[in-house]
Every structure is written in structure tokens, then in C-alpha cells.
Amino acid sequence: MHRSAKSSVYKKLIILIAIFLIGFASLFTLNQIFTNLTNQIDKKTINLKNKITIGEFIAYDLVEIRSLFHELATTATNKRSRDLISDKISDKIDDVDDALDVLENGGVLTRFIELNIAGHLNTIKKIAYYPSKDKNKLSLEVIDIRPKLNDINNMVAEVNKLLEKRTHYKKIKDTKMFLKSAKKIRRYYKALPSFFKRISENIRRLLYESELSLQKLEKQTLKDKAKYLKIKIALILFIVIIVLILGYIIIKGVNKDSQKVYLLNEELNENLAKQQRQEKSIRAILDGQPNIIVVSDGLHMIEANAKLFEFFDTFDNLDDYKAEHECICDFFDTNIPNNEYIVKKDYDGLNWAEYALKYPDKDFKVIIKKGSIKHHFALKVTKAIIDDVTKEAVVVTTLNDITSEVNAQLKLKSLNKNLELIIDNKTKELQELNENLEQKIIIESAKVREKDKQMISQSRFAAMGEMIGNIAHQWRQPLSAINTTASGMILQMQLGITDNNEIEESYNKIMGYVDFLTQTIEDFRGFFKEDKEKVDFNIIDVIEKSLSVTSATYKDNDINLIKDFKVDKLMANGMPSELSQVFLNVLNNAKDATISNKPDERIVHISTVVENDTCIIYIQDNAGGIPKDIIEKVFDPYFTTKHQSQGTGIGLYMSKDIVEKHMNGKISVKNTKVTLDNKKYNGACFKIEIPKLK
């Protein structure tokens, strides 16, 4: 971008210079052209003036011819003098002829000028004239005069003939003929003035016309020169304006580009500073590396970090190094019989770096000797493309000094052998320990089983404790009634108002109470009686018995028990006393939960249904439900939310064991919502599923 902008500025400057040069050349050429045009006009004027001069020469010549003509008749007394004059006339005619030739065809007229100045015998005047190249243009002078020259020649011959005749008649003394001849000569000469006048007139007319032409030409020349000057000025102005406009446009463009270049320069400087910072950073990163890093183009080293010169401390920098070595490989130890080590510079046409690059998965190493010490290096060669366009790449070689690791490995190898012995011994010891451990596990398992038994026993005792509590509640009312009845009888007896019927009636009442107490004891006993074998039984009966056990406790705690049995009989096969424990556990938990969570009205709802040959018993409370985080754990052994004095964490575990293992059923719990008497309740709902007897 920067280069292109700079190049654009240079190009524009060159164009600017070229425009100015072209402009200058154009002005110079223009000036030359107009100078040539003016010169040509001037040449035309000079040419016309020369024409007039030639015409004047012709006029003088004709005057001389006329004069010679008169000499011929008057002063020439003999033939010789007549011939001499005739020759002079002939020469003059030739002069006129030459002048006419120049006027007709162009050229230079050379005339000898006779001067009465010493040393000027051959004074020559040369007049150049070039007529128009237009073939259709006529030289009127030539047309007018040339035919007359022939006439003059004829006239000379005729006059000479007349004069000879006159001389002859004089010689023979023939007076009559002499006079006649003289008369003829006189008549002839009388016509001569008109002849020469006619020629002179022609010449004068032509000179006059030429003068007019000259005047016209001079006027035209002035006009043309003025016109050329105007055109020249206009063209000069035009060129100057065009050059200035173009110059202005280009300078503007150059200025714009210069600003662009300036901005780009600033950007470049910023980038350079940035690059320098980056280079310093890269240098710092390189120098900060714990490894030796060498960058090359594949053959020659380009860069290396400070670690190289720390290692090779005889070199201060890369230039020092490169002055003596081309490659780091100069220092590789070549006497190692190990494929892991690079030991050659060349591997079948590949140099060592290319070879390492060819096998990127191999962990190559090199040994570099420094003095007598061998330094082991892990070698890593990578190739990095630095220009995506040209695909130019650099080879980065990293040498990680692993000498201490290699030495440690050697030590480790020597230690390894001792370690194997130790391991063998330890293995033996472990085997021995293992055997003892099996025995210990058997013992511990027995202990665990015993503990489980104890737990179950504890559970039973806990249940029993609950039972005793319940019995106490059950018994309180009949015992109180017995006491009241008996006290009433004693009082009647002491007052002597005893009535046999009343005593019998009281007796019967007491006996009824005793039967109730007895039945209660029987019921409780049944709970703790271990069933020896499975029997067919009615689940409803078992529920009713369980409820009768807990009824007093529920009543004491204002718990409203709602029963919802859809059928009278739910026959199942199993051990009813164990199932009654399950119901008691669940009912006791419901009681404890409702007491603990204190709802406005304590309700426990028990219902039964039969679904798909399964008797299902739902026991639902309204104590708010079991927290989600523990609902999954309620059937785990030793899990309890109750105070340690209240619960053992065994009840529901045992219940699950009884239902699932002894009754082939299922027990589960979830928090549900139940609507009773148009009121909504939240609470835990235990679902007990027992296979129906078929």
C-alpha cells in the first residue's frame, strides 16, 4: 500500500515533469512554426520586391535597346558599326530573355553593373526570384514581353536591310531611290516610338501591378502577422492554461498522495515500532526459553536464542557462531550406536533436520560434547510457514538439555534391580497378609450378621416399646372403668344398698372390661408371635388389628384416621404378623410426622384397592411430605429423621425387607396431594402392594 502510494507520487511527478516539458516543447515548436510562417510571408514580400527589381532591369534594358535602335540609324555609318550595335541589341535582348526566364521559371538573375568606380569592373548583382508553384498561374510579364523580343529582332534585321539599301543607292548615286529609301527609313522610325512605348507601357503596367500586389501583400502580411500573433498568443495561452490545469490536477493528486504517504509513513513507523516491540518480545520469549532454539531456512542458521550462546560460551552472538559454523549439527556426537540419536548430517539425501521432520512422532536426541562432558538433548524439529503466499518456511530446532534426566535414568536402572528384589519380598508378605485377611473378613461378616440380628432385635424391641405404649393407652380407659365400677359396688356394699341385680350388672361390666383387656393382650401377643409358616389371610383384618393397636395413640394425639376400604376382603398369602408390623411402622411414622409438623388438622387416610391381581394399600398423611433430598433414603437401614431417642432407622428398612422378601410385594413412598372433604392436603403417601391370593 505504502509502496503503491509512493510509486503513484513518483509517477505523477514524472507525468508533471513530462507535461511541463511537453508544454515547453509545444511552446518552442509553436514559436518555431509561427516564426517559419512569418518568415515565409516575409520571403513572399522579398520575392515580390525582387520581381519588381527584375522588371525594372527589363525596363532599363528596353530603354537601352530603343537607344541602340536610334544609334543604328543615326550614328552607324558603315556595316561594321551597324553590326556592332546590332550585336549590342542582341545581347540586351538576351538579358531581357534571361530576366523573363527567371520571372517565368524562378532562379537567380545575375547582372553586371557598370560603375565608374576604380576596381569595380565586374560588379555583380544577384536577384533571386521564385514564382508561384501553381502551374496555372501565368507570368504576365513574360506573356506580354516575350513575343515583342522576336519583333525587335525582326525589326533590327529590317532596319539593317533598309540602311544597307540606302547605302547602296548612295554608292551608285541613285538619288531618287536614295530619297525613297530614306523616306522608308524615316517612316519606319516614326513607328518605333509607338512600339517601344507599347512595350514600356506593358512593363510599367506590370511594374505598377506588381507594386499594387506588393502593397497588397504588405498589407496582407501585416494582417497575417497580426493574425498569427493573435493565434500564437491564443495557442500559447491555451497550452499554458492546459499545462497549468493539468499541473494543478497532478499537483493536487501528488499532494493527496503525499498526505497518504505521510499517513502511511506514520502508520509504517508505528508498525515498525510495533514490529520492533514484537521482535523484542519474541527475542525475550526466545531468550527466556529454557531450551536452545535455533531457527534456520533448512540449510543456514537465521536466528538463535541466548541459550545457545550460554551453552557455547565461546561465541557472543550468532554472527560469531556463523563465522565458524554453518549448522548446530557441527557439534553432534556421531559415535553413538542408537537410533534415537541424530548422529549424521545426511540421511539418504535428507539433511538431519529434514530427516527429523520426516518422522515427527519419533523422539530424537542428540549428544553435544562440551569439553569432555557429553550433553544429552531432546531434539524437536518443526517447520513453520511464514508467508502463506510464497510458502516460505523456517525450520525451528529445539534442543532440550536432558542430561540430568538421562543420568537419572541410568541411576534408576541400577536401582531398579534392587527394587525388584524388594518388590518380590513385599509381594510374599502381601500374599501372607491376604490369606489372614480372608479369615478376618469371614469373622467380620459374621459380626455384621450378628449386628444385623441385633438391629432387627432392637427393632423388634423398639416396636415392642411402641406396643407397650399403645397397650398402656388401651388399658387406661377399661382399667379406669373397672376401678369406677368396683368402687361403686364397694360403696353400695358399705352403704348396704347393695342390689344383686346391680352387682350382677357391675360384675358383668367388669368382666366385659377384663375380656377387652385380655383381647388386647392377645392382639399384642399376636404381633410379636413369629409366624412359622405362610398362611392365607385377609389384609383388611390385619389393617383393622393394626389400627386397633394404634387407635388410642391416634385419639390421644387428635389424629383423625379416615378409612376408605373399597372391599371387605383382600386375601393374600404370607405371614400376617409381619405385615401388621409393616402397617404399625407406617402408621407410627404417619403419627410422628403429623405430630411433628403440626398441621391445622391431623389426618391420616388409609385406603385399599385391587389392581391387576395386586392388593394396594395407600397410607397418606397430611404432614407436608418428606423432603426431596431424603425421600430416596427412607428405606435405607439406620436412616432416620427422628430424634435418636425416638427412632432407630430400622423400621422402614425392615418393612421393605418384609414386604419385598417375605410377601413378594413392593413398598414405595412419594409426596402427593389429596383432597378430602373439599380440602387439599400435602403429605407422604406409602404404597404397599401385595399379590392377591388367587
Next chain:
Amino acid sequence: MKKILKIMVLTTVVGTLSFASSKPTLLFYCGITMVKPMSEISKFIEKKDNCKIKIIQGGSKDLYESLAYAKKGDLYLPGSDSYRKNYLKDGFLKDAQYIGYNQAAIFVRKNNPKNIKSLDSLVDEDIATILCNPKSGSAGKMTKEILLKYKGEEFFEDAYDATTIIGTDSRNLNKALIDKQVDMSINWRATGFWKENSPYITIVDIPEKYAPKKKLVLNLLSFSKHPKIVQDFMAFSRSQDGQKIMKKYGFR
């Protein structure tokens, strides 16, 4: 660049200047007597045919010699048709058009102070005369013809022996008379009516048997490059407008 500029300048400057000279130019050898009407007709034709007509004036014989020498030109109008008859054999004269006639007359000074009535005054010693050279102009040729018819060769020679000046054409005959160098001359009568001559000249007619009317015939020259314009010229000269012009200058 230089070449382009040169062409540009020459095209714009010289090109425009040379435009005027691109008209065809005709050369008209005209006997001096007929120059005036011919100049007027020429102007008309120049305008009509966008051309330029250059008139060379002089004596009819001199003019013929000039055209015969140059072999260039378009029109030849001598003062008499006898020139056509004499020169036709040369082959330079082609189509001809009669446009009027010329007749010679005795010219005397205004109001004829010397009371000259006939050609006999030419040999009167008290009368100064000017006669045209028979070898140069049509007037001279006509004079010779008249004098020979009038009283024969001797009279002709006597008249020329007696004459004060021998002139070359009708113009310088009239000039000598106006300048009062002479009292009498024989000239084409048309020139006597011209405004520059009529105030000074009185015409004395010569009987037609001595001075017959001489036809004026326009001749197309064989080397003419503009025969169409010449035809135009001839046609116009013969037309009513052309004849008006001829009459204006005394040619009937």
C-alpha cells in the same frame, strides 16, 4: 507531438487563409477598347460562377501573340472579327459568340475647333494627327483599311508620313487628343462616348463604305480549363443584360 502541433496550426491558420485562393481563375485577353463593358460582365460572372477573371488588355494583335506564346487562357476578344478569321488556322480559337460591333470614326477635339470634316485633314499640314500603328492594335488595322479604301496606298503612306504620333491602341489615341497633343485621330467610335473621353472629344463619322462595322466576337480558347464559365460568359454577353452593358459603353 511537434508534428501534430504543426499540422494543427497549419490546418487552422494557413488552411483558412488559403480558402479564398481556391476559386477557379480565368484569363481573358481583351482588346483595350472593350475592356470597360467586359470588366462589368466579368464581375457578374465572377459572382455567378464563383470564379476570378483576370483581364489582360492591349492591342488585339499583341494579345494574340501573347496567348499564342503562353498557350494559356480562356477568352480572347479582339477589336475586330478579322483577327479570328486570320488566326483561326492556328487552332487556338474555338467557339465564338458575336456580342456587338465596332465602327471607326474621326475623333477631333471637343466642338471640332479645326472644323475637320473628312479624312483629307490627315494630310493637312496645319492639323496635327495621331494614327494607330496598324501592326499593333485593331484601331491601327482598321485605320489602314479605311485609308486604303479611301484613297489608296499613297494616301495611306502620306497620312502616316504626315501624322505627328503613331499610337498603339485606342486608349493612347484618345489620350493624345485629350492632352491636346493632336487635333485629330481615327478611333473606335464607342470609346468617344466614355465619360472620361466624351467631355473632350467630338466624333465625326466616316461613311460606312470606308469604315464598315466590325463584329466583336468572343472566342473560347482551345486551352481553356473552364469552358463552362466561358460559355456562361458568352451567353450573358449575348443576353439582354449583357447587351445593355455593351450599349452603355457605346457598342451597338
